[in-house]
Amino acid sequence: MMHNDDHNHDHDHDDHAPTREDDDLELTEGEARFLALKSLLIEQGVMTADEIRARMEFNERGSPHQAARMIARAWVDPAYKERMLTDTKAAAAELGIEATEAALVTIENTPERHNMVVCTLCSCYPRSLLGEPPAFYVSKAYRSRAVREPRKVLREFGVEIPDSVDIAVHDSNADLRYVIMPMRPAGTEGLSEDELAALITRDSVVGCALPITPD
């Protein structure tokens, strides 16, 4: 790599040290079992390595953009919004999104009530609409504190909910998976559906943030 001496670093190269130990030198028991099982399935001709890879890719196909598309549509189309609130899976299918969750529920933020989601037991999450959950969502700190002191947790996310607005915490502990529909920000009247979708972040669909406000 070329190095320019005039290059005035305002940071130390130690910043580039790995943020965690390389962890693939020793296998955990679970990893060892997975690899052994995978090798056997392939050797015995039950499935191919490519099929296994493709399935893993399928499992991880979700992205926050899917939910954002649905919410943006709901913001511009009241009839679609009603359908999404009534039957979220069918509303996803209308936009060509395959929701594989057994039961999906959309909950709407209102001027009177802000909603947020947590799975206190593990990491239940609407993966086909949002992708894999963020690290904070599966952390024990979030899982224990979101039900206990939601306002304090939201403040740590930079979200101040006034006491005049109630907070509803939804523990996603069983068979339903939750999508929070944030309120459409003021000043977005002229935006297209795609522009609106870009304002809807992953965390705003979990209820830990508000949509981006255009400036």
Added chain:
Amino acid sequence: MSEPAANYRVGDRVRILDIGKPGHVRTPTYIRHKTGTIERFCGMFENPEDKAYGRWGLPPIPLYRVQFRQDDIWPDYDGAPGDVLEIEIYDHWLAPAGEDA
């Protein structure tokens, strides 16, 4: 989501039992013994507490969402009086409010 199997109706006051069931159960400790209100009937679901151990979880059991006032869960809750928590509870963890387990 058919209605017939539901034992509780929206608005019913219910108490969460502590049935002492071991293993991967879906009713977290913090909500046991608390009293709330049926928010909706979610439908019939295969029992995940059995499915977690390789069984079929059949027949399906009723699942409800129950709403609690945060002040009723945490005596020292710091927030607005209208703050609530909603959680899914399977039928066998529920009793009408006022009844003991």
